[in-house]
Amino acid sequence: MAEQEPGATGTTGPAAGSGGQGEEPIPFMQQVLDSPFLLLFIGVTMPTVFYILWGVINITSIPLAN
């Protein structure tokens, strides 16, 4: 039973690239998931744009009653 997924590293597993076969490149998605501040940026930007800004634009587009 495999304990470690390919390309994954962690507290109980070997560091990336260990194993005697040279340095394995870290997959792109793993690099993204290992970047807390990039995730923070994405996690704040998405709802700010799609929920708040889009909603505010909707409201400000309502014509004023005469």
Next chain:
Amino acid sequence: MATTAQFRTCPDTGFRIHLAADKLIKWNAVTAVVFLLVGGLFGLLVALTRWPAVHLLPADLFYLALTAHGLDVLLVWIIFFEIAVLYFACSILLNSRLAAPKVAWLAYWLMLVGAVMTNIAVLRGDSSVMFTSYVPMQAAPDFYLGIILFAVGALFACFVFFGTLVIAKQEKTYEGSVPLVTFGALTAAIIAVFTIAAGAIILVPTLFWSLGYISNIDTLMYKVVWWGMGHSSQQINVAAHIAVWYALAAILFGAKPLSEKVSRGAFLLYILFLQLASAHHLLVEPGLAAEYKIFNTSYALYLAVLASMIHGLTVPGSIEAAQRKKGLTKGLYEWLRKAPWSNPSFSGLALSIIMFGFLGGISGVMMGTEQLNLITHNTTYVPGHFHATVVTGTTLAFMALAYWLVPVLWQRELVLPGLAKWQPYLFGIGMGLVSLFLMGAGTLGVPRRHWDMAFSDAAITHDFPAAAFLMMGLNGVAALIATLGGVIFILNMVGTILWGKKKEAAPAPQAAPEPQPAAAAGAYGGAGTMAVPGTFVLALVFLAAFVLYYFVNWKYLASVWGLS
């Protein structure tokens, strides 16, 4: 107990615990439990008032109690406990010292002062504006100021969490990627930052409005931005309690997720899409475009729901894989029959998963569909839904964790272990019934937030069917059962901390200690198997219930909304 200058080694788990983090986790967790007691008692008063035969409180006190209940349990209890979870996940699980303990203490005191200030404002009786505090209802300035201080404190605590991640990486206290539980906590912290920012954007001008410096706050603008905080704060709960699910599965069984990558990808879906679900509170608002509503509540929300279903499959699946590895392989469910059902950490976890999925998850998707939302909007169906998510999902998961965490951190034995075995069932099933009865009454049209469903002194009355009155009565009975469970939990926690028998210190190990099951919570890597047939059968039962309930509601919509 081995103690270095800043760390101690837990004899139960082998975790190396930073003493500053230890103290902060304890204070945040204890404060959370105190506010759970206060908020829970206000909740009981609300339920007894909405029980038509009891109708306990007069209208003014009912709205006061409803406001205090919402604030104390939806914000204060949950977020204090979540801060404890964040510090646990970044410091203890990463073997790291906590970044800037002084800032963490400042965060704690800001949160406490803010929570007390808001409670005083509510108890004074001039701020009974309910949790949502929709304008143009106006509360006293200290009501808003208290929430702002609380939010700023929580934001500082998130900064401490992010700072600890940086320190742990720099000081190489772990290799490669952070463990999944810490990644779940990171997801909660990210959602928290957006939540607090949205709260600041709307509550700061509302504070100035209550002080008289601003003449008007647009009601729709308030609702849009406020729900960026109001609903997202509950999404922090979802991310945090799912991190707790993974932690408990690891602690109790040494379980690893079926696929670390898939679970991590599911948390990424939360980071991307979960917060957009706030728009489901706005589905009947004129002035917002259908595209806005449907994108946020359907397309985006469904991706977040997909993530929840992944977690709902992989947590029990990981337990099944761990149990089967230990030889419990007979039939589909030997692993489940022989699970430790009398351990409150496990029974709380199991009930949390089941009720969060079946009651909270399915009803949330139904309500998040624009057309179906019309059947239940602003009825008791809504509190029915979120009592399933926030109480039977989050609160029960946090209680389950507390049964493990409190004896470990305080090194004391539970004072009422016999009652603790029953507590998750009393609380979980009681609150599950509360959710069901509120949703049932809501389906019959009973409005939420209303003091008197009989409309006895109203100029225009309405007669609800007798079944609706029955369900609100049964809701009161179920709330009493859940309250009993809540009181047992609080007695157990407070009693253990104050009077629990001290655990005897373990002798220093002569050889390298055996890895503890709890260490799996701090590890990376999947179980490496998908051979979990019992879990897949349960998942199919869930999907069948989901599809059936969803289409029953379309049929129901067709019957209440004649087109001829």
